[in-house]
């Protein structure tokens with residue numbers, strides 16, 4: 001893996017970034033030289049995003065008191081030299097030394113300083129250099145008002161490092177925050193940018209790599225950082241491709257899905273189609289007896305097991321002769337309703353890897369999440385959305401806003417692999433956390449989670465059959481694949497065109513697009 005690919009997999013907190021920078025400075029890099037280098041990369045990127053023309057672009061700068069403001073001032077100076085019409089709003093009198101020096105020089109060049117943020121309203125572009133990872137308290141009073149005013153303008157805004165006002169680690173809005181259209185994150189991805197609640201502020205985000213020595217990164221984060229930003233490169237390393245040339249269907253995993261009810265018949269089909277997309281060798285699907293013909297017609301390759309049903313058409317028990325121990329993995333939950341308690345108990349008592357989703361999770365919550373999972377030896381995967389997470393882990397309610405902490409704690413408490421769904425799905429086991437950095441709101445539709453459950457199940461079953469020693473990567477692959485299928489589908493059909501069935505049709509094309517070299 002080259003440097004670019006490796007660096008994209010890292011996400012850091014403010015404290016980690018400070019420690020890493022501390023090492024660079026201790027190594028002898030002058031602070032001013034680093035700022036010059038970084039700002040040089042930023043202004044070139046701004047130039048390529050907003051090239052100047054015969055009519056000069058008018059750029060407004062927001063300059064803060066620290067080195068984020070220093071970066072901003074160097075960018076302002078360089079754009080001034082390149083013919084941009086620069087205006088600076090600097091609502092602070094006390095600046096850090098280096099920032100103060102750049103400020104003096106900008107003034108000596110005759111760059112225009114404005115009194116009020118409103119004076120920037122006729123700018124074509126705003127560059128936000130108020131605060132970076134040094135923001136340490138709420139933004140209040142006049143500055144908060146200025147930011148709120150600017151957010152009303154709907155202009156292009158480029159934030160340096162991160163949108164000012166966002167907490168670097170948690171993405172929390174401290175008082176108020178700049179709503180950027182672009183974020184140029186410096187050196188290493190800041191963790192806060194990967195939280196759902198930050199997304200409204202971040203816009204299009206990209207990393208500006210300023211050559212932080214790899215040894216300084218690993219000295220602070222270790223060889224395998226605890227938090228991983230999931231990239232195509234990671235997926236490529238762990239995908240079950242290419243297949244061994246000599247194999248047979250049972251060697252490619254046998255997945256049992258337990259899903260559906262009279263009320264939620266479609267959920268069973270979508271879960272089945274998700275599993276189909278995974279390439280699993282054998283697929284068995286247990287559904288209420290009355291759903292059997294429907295499932296056969298949609299998934300002719302699957303073995304459909306008709307089950308005895310309750311008066312409301314939920315699965316009440318598996319037929320005699322079905323041996324849970326004979327499958328490589330079992331995925332249980334989509335559409336089963338909360339009546340199907342017996343079956344969930346039976347599945348969890350079994351010693352095979354289990355994925356629980358939807359009502360499977362609600363039943364687990366009723367059984368007692370932690371006490372039930374304590375008894376399990378085999379791998380358990382839980383795939384809650386925020387509402388299900390709350391029911392599973394009521395004691396973690398105060399962490400709900402910090403999804404990364406929440407998923408980490410949930411994995412520690414249960415020993416399970418926990419996948420917390422959302423705009424930025426996060427996955428944790430007891431030692432590490434993975435975040436899916438790209439997705440699309442096109443997926444916010446009923447049934448898309450069912451597709452994910454089937455996909456996870458199929459990949460897990462293949463992993464077990466292949467004696468893969470770590471299964472969490474299979475769950476991560478499924479989450480990435482699901483999101484990428486959504487992105488491709490939205491590109492071709494718009495964000496309104498990605499119903500769950502359509503999503504299943506994009507699972508294979510998206511893989512073929514990304515990994516043509518493995519075909």
Ligand SMILES: NC(=O)C1=CN([C@@H]2O[C@H](COP(=O)(O)OP(=O)(O)OC[C@H]3O[C@@H](n4cnc5c(N)ncnc54)[C@H](O)[C@@H]3O)[C@@H](O)[C@H]2O)[C@@H](O)CC1
Nearest residue numbers: 035038065066067068131132133134135136137138139161
């Ligand atoms: N350390 C370095 O040499 C480098 C820093 N870089 C830039 O420097 C930034 C970090 O610089 P700093 O550590 O100076 O921090 P910031 O520039 O993020 O801001 C810190 C300053 O803001 C003040 N402050 C914090 N919260 C405030 C609030 N709510 N209201 C008013 N004032 C508040 C602090 O007292 C401090 O003076 C990075 O985000 C990046 O933009 C980059 O140039 C790369 C190299």
Ligand SMILES: Nc1ncnc2c1ncn2[C@@H]1O[C@H](COP(=O)(O)OP(=O)(O)O)[C@@H](O)[C@H]1O
Nearest residue numbers: 421422423439440441443444446447448449450
């Ligand atoms: N705003 C969003 N951006 C990206 N992905 C989303 C968004 N909202 C939902 N998703 C994804 O869509 C899926 C929804 O699953 P879930 O809530 O279980 O729905 P359902 O049970 O109806 O299938 C999850 O994989 C989730 O991560």
Ligand SMILES: [K+]
Nearest residue numbers: 131160162164
């Ligand atoms: K900023």
